Amino acid sequence: MKLSLNWLEEFLGARVGMAPADIAQKFLDLGFEVGSFQEYPAVxxxxxxxxxxxxxxxxxxxxxxxxxxxxxxxxxxxxxxxxxxxxxxxxxxxxxxxxxxxxxxxxxxxxxxxxxxxxxxxxxxxxxxxxxxxxxxxxxxxxxxxxxxxxxxxASMEDVVFDVEVTPNRPDCLSVIGLAREAAAALDLKVAWPAPLAEDDSLPFYPVTIEDRAGCPRCVARRIERVRVAPSPFKTQLRLLRAGVRPINNVVDAANIAMLETGQPLHAFDAGLLEGGKIVVRRARAGEKILALDGKTYDLDPEILVIADAARPVAVAGVMGGQDSAVTERTENVLLESALFDRGRVRASRAKLNLASESSYRFERGTSSWSCLTGSWRARETLCQGAGGLVRSFSDTRAETSKPRPAAVTVRISQAEKVLGEKIPPAEIARIFQRLGFHLFDTGELGLGVQKPDWRLDLEAEIDFIEEIARIRGYEKTPSRGADVRLDVSGKLLRTRRGLSRVRRTLAALGFSECRNYGLVPRRQAEKFSPRGALAAISNPLSEEQSAVRPCLLWELLSNVKRNLSYQKKDVRLFEAGRVSRRDGG
Known part of the structure; x- marks a missing residue:
């Protein structure tokens, strides 16, 4: 994730006031390594x-x-x-x-x-x-x-762009707002996120049908008319270029800017090229094909989730749109689609078609209901400002009738102290959770009731929230203590190792070569060297050649001799010192 410092500071509503190397270190302390950063001077x-x-x-x-x-x-x-x-x-x-x-x-x-x-x-x-x-x-x-x-x-050309490595469990940070939240929590700042405008309830409903309810829990659609397709404003192009995204036009760029800001991939269709004036989220049918935006035609099958109009697939859901409904200079009306797709479905489609994209990268790691709706709203704002369009219809279609709220977790103060190794005032813990955007409620003497925000897909158990305390406070503040290790002070183990070492040196001086075998042997041969019922067999072996634990060293040594003789090695002197296993303890 390429992060512009100017963009980050715009979301924080304040200057960070730190050297680029110190900012990179701060992100590392939060768990996000900065592979590199590039400073752009003023022009x-x-x-x-x-x-x-x-x-x-x-x-x-x-x-x-x-x-x-x-x-x-x-x-x-x-x-x-x-x-x-x-x-x-x-x-x-x-x-x-x-x-x-x-x-x-x-x-x-x-x-x-x-x-x-x-x-x-x-x-x-x-x-x-x-x-x-x-x-x-x-x-x-x-x-x-x-x-x-x-x-x-x-626009200011002076900037610093950080290449932030986001771990797979934090898809919310594949966005400017996600990394801004992290920086705000660490620096005790507030995110200056603009409040979304209320939807116009009088707008007509845009028809969306979700046939695969497990593959697509939610789909937000907006039909925006009378757009003027043209190059994006200079500032938009600059931000896209420094984020590593190619500017195309003000419609497509609006969707990409919203994706970078919120982490939500969106797609803009030419509404005039959609048959029947509707979209359907369904599985592809046998024999269907799609000409994708990369210029290649792909064969589809029922394992692949698609967005279709009344006649044909117009996008591989969560992966890539089709050329037959792409926005061009002739486009006048746009359908802006933002959806939640099952990450497993997207991963299967991407792998089956060997077709990866920025969208599939994000969907495979997970998006949230918050990003689905907010990304659509941000794209609408950017598009209407840059292309002069007007929203004529809107729909927010869900496979479920009500949105499930994230489950609340009780964080016990005593457990936090036990894990972190020190007493932390409950008020400090509460402030950390509030800085992270968590909703708190009192649970009395038990601790703090915490409800994670919708976008934090990585938090499930109490220990996850305790780790957040350590992460924001700084891992360096967690006290260290020595491990409770019991040592063998009798000297028996040391004397055994010294004795084996002398034996190895002596045999090597006499011309013997030491063998190191795996210790797993064929069961049928091993039974010949083990008393009845004493063989330790493996219940689910990888192969017959590794179906038992060796009861003695002799069978493998004989196998070593046989192998050397087959290569005409006549003078063979071998030995091995190793462990054996028998059920009777012999």
């Missing part, structure tokens, strides 16, 4: 420009002379980007600007033509790689940004 002197015309360079076939304006004056800039064209909104680093790598831009003469600065790519600005986005060269911005706008007015 200075870069403005937005508008290309007025593009002409050929008189002395170079691959260079062009671009007339670009900042809204008040225009100049000719030499540019070698293959995607430059007239009428584009681009970034212009004028003379004196400082780029992401620290290089200072100055006026230069390029193949005989003076160039007052340069037009910039995403990499030169420290935003990442736009490979695969259709922008091979300059970073082309959407319309609506006035020429002359300074880059820092659009």
């Amino acid at each position: 200075k002197g870069v403005i937005v420009g508008k290309t007025l015309s593009v002409g050929k360079h008189p002395n170079a076939d691959r260079l062009k002379i671009v007339k670009v304006t900042d809204g008040t004056r225009s100049e000719d800039v030499v540019c070698g980007a293959p995607n430059v064209a007239e009428g584009q909104t681009v970034f212009w680093a004028r003379s004196g600007a400082v780029l992401a790598d620290g290089a200072k831009v100055s006026e230069a003469v390029i193949r005989g033509v003076k160039s007052p600065g340069m037009l910039c790519s995403a990499r030169e600005l420290g935003a990442g790689d736009l490979a695969g986005t259709g922008q091979a060269g300059l970073w082309i911005l959407g319309d609506g940004i006035p020429p002359g706008t300074r880059l820092e007015e659009l």
Whole structure:
């Protein structure tokens, strides 16, 4: 999980005020190793420009002379980007600007033509790689940004991005909000999460049918009309790039931003391409196929969970959508789908089709009802702001009539003290649980009643909550004590080992080689070397060759001799010192 410090601080509503290495250590103390972090410096002197015309360079076939304006004056800039064209909104680093790598831009003469600065790519600005986005060269911005706008007015380029390794039991932290909760608990801050807007009860119901109720406990659908598909705003593209996600358009990017924020994968369909104006969550039927977004056609079968319209599958549930219903530049109406899928079903589909994605990675680890609804709400907000759409219908379909609340657990203060090895005031324990977002209620002298939030899938038993106390307080504060170990002070074991060592050295000096055998032997042969009823047989052996524990060392030594003789080794001298087992104790 790539985490932007700017994004994290936005969710915390405050600056962290720590060096990147100290932040990485803090996450490690919480149980999340930071594999690496990258610091992005500030970019200075870069403005937005508008290309007025593009002409050929008189002395170079691959260079062009671009007339670009900042809204008040225009100049000719030499540019070698293959995607430059007239009428584009681009970034212009004028003379004196400082780029992401620290290089200072100055006026230069390029193949005989003076160039007052340069037009910039995403990499030169420290935003990442736009490979695969259709922008091979300059970073082309959407319309609506006035020429002359300074880059820092659009977004801060100065940032630190942490590569956080999230353990499989904490899928809630595959999100900015999840890691923000952890940081807030450790630093005693509050998460500045915006309150979701209430749903409009007057909206028509969007028809969703869940046939596989075990495979999909919940599905939230919103039909958003009159959207304008275009490139996302600069800040959105920057966040996606630094998170390692490729920007596509303002509709798809809204779903991806919501996924990164909440951990909930979503999918946006072109509502006009869905047959029958509805979706059905069901098992695939024999013989059905789907052309996925990766451009490949996959054969489906009844073991695979799909989202279908009235005629055909339009997505492999929790894995990838289909091209036949994908959002394109011609899309006007969008169906935004957010669902809870059974992690086992998603894992089976991914493995069967050999098709992995960001969505399947998250669904296989688990999502929550909170992320399902909140992710849909966040995507709606981003989409409507960036694409100008209006929600025309909505549905929240559940396989169960009521949402089960997480079970409450009583955390005994005495048990916490026993496990952690010290007395911790109950008030301090309560504060830690509250900082983690747990709901508390009094259970009298027994301890604290704790109800975990919906998104904490990893907490089940009392010991899990006690570990949370140690984790947030800091494991280094837990006192250490020596183990209660009883040693053999009689010297008998030591004398035995010394005697065996002398025997080994003597036999080796006489030309013998020591054998080390497994100790598991064929039962039929072992019975010949063991008294009746004394053989220790294995009830569920891996093979007949390992069906009993050896009653003596002789059979395996004879087998070693036989093997060496078969390779024409005539002078064979072997010995072994090891354990044997017999039921009679002999």
